[in-house]
Amino acid sequence: MSIEILAKLSYLGIYIFVFLSGAVIGSFLNVCILRLPLGESLVKRNSHCMTCGAEIKRYDLIPIVSWIILRGKCRNCGATISPRYMIVESLTAVLFTLTFVKYDTVNFGFVYPMLLSFFLAAVIVVAFEDFDTKTMSISVLLWMGIFAIAQTINVMFFANTAYIESMTGISLPDRLIGLFAVSLPLLLIGFVITPLFYMYFLSxxxxxxxxxxxxxxxxxxxxxxxxxxxxxxxxxxxxxxxGQVFGFGMGDIVLMAAAGLMLGFKAVVTAAFIGIVSGAIYGSFLKAKSVNEENKEDNAFAFGPFLCIGIVAAVFIGNGLWDAYVSLL
Ligand SMILES: [Zn+2]
Incomplete structure (x- = not known):
């Protein structure tokens, strides 16, 4: 066997390992999404069917696979199990793998794509939490910050700094500016401008x-x-x-601060841009729908999931969109 084939096989081995780890971690993320907002322990209780309460057997807890084998139904009572569990597991597995493909272990080291993957895992949790409950767990936001700080330290002291900085275009100042580039404007819009605008013009x-x-x-x-x-x-x-009217929650602000430190200011601005555009599209869709159905329900929706979509995109787009825009000017 030639060296090249061996190298390709070892890459394939890493990708398979990362995909499987991602699926397993994704199934843990499901537990986080479900239990953190309820304040329940993440480790103590075994998984139960949400309908009949039957304990889910070990062999039915295989990420992605079990849901497909059971065709999304509880083995005990036949109740539908939300496809979301499978979606979160697959999403985590795919994002982990793509991260390791984009940031290869030979040049970036193992820690760089690993910390980025863990960061994305935390992003997945807060996105679903925010969608469900309009809140984000402080503990998960804290972990996000820890991963971003760890990545900064990793790039500065432990990895191939020059290579990573030239390939990603993210320098230490970029990271530090990124910490505030989106979070500070969000803070102003959310806690100063929106409340004042509401008080004087809307209410x-x-x-x-x-x-x-x-x-x-x-x-x-x-x-x-x-x-x-x-x-x-x-x-x-x-x-x-x-109650007080805020434009953004504190969670959104911490999220974008951590993302800025992790991805640098160009990518975090890209993330915010994608988040705001997709959120606005979703918002106008909701509004159009409620006008048609004439329901007077309020159209308030969590903005965090859209910022999270932006962050995931920014991990892979990097500075590309920013650089393309700047070169147009
Ligand atoms: Zn059941």
Whole structure:
């Protein structure tokens, strides 16, 4: 056998190993997505059927394969098992493999694609969590930060720094700017601009409160005074009930800070761009749908999953989109 064939076979071996590891980790991610929002332990209890409660047998817990063999049905009661479990496992396996294909172990070392894969695993968890519950687990965001910091240290001190920096186009300053490039604007939009815009332009309650307060400043007959203060109390109650309006959650901001450190500022801006565009398309689709169906349900949806789609894309696009745009200018 020639050396080249041997080299190709060893690559194939690595990819198979990474794919299988990804599938197993994906099945752990399913547990995280399901249990973290409920505050349940990740290790203690065995998996149960969501319908009949029967414990799922060891041999039915093989990632991807079991779901296909059982054709998505519980062996005990025949209830449908969501294809999502299989989708998360396959997605993790495929993304891990693609990461190891793009960032080959010979030149990048094993740790670089591994940390990137772990980072993507955490991104998958918060994406589904946010989609389900509109919140992200702090612990998973923290792990994301740890993977990004570890990657920075790995590139600086343990890997082939010059090669990685020239191939990825991500330098240490790029990473440090990336930490703030999207997170800081999101922080401003989410916690300053959106609440102010809402208060002054959108909220009827706030408008009414301002009007009532102005009336209280002028001279009022005792009867009017009591009427206005009562109305003001009512409006305050309504405002309090609705709660503060934010454009983005704190989770989105931490997510984009970690992604910026991991991918550098050009890629994280690309991620935000893809996230905002896909989120806007989804949002207008929801709006059109609710107008047609005439349901007055609120169209608020979690933005995090779209930022996560952007991050996954940015891992593979890298600085490409940014560089193409800059060269157009
Ligand atoms: Zn069952």
């Amino acid at each position: 009827e309650d706030h408008k009414e409160r301002r009007k009532l307060r102005r009336r209280l400043k002028g001279e009022l007959a005792p009867f009017d005074y009591n009427r206005v203060t009562a109305a003001l109390k009512e409006v305050n109650g309504r405002i309090e009930e609705k």
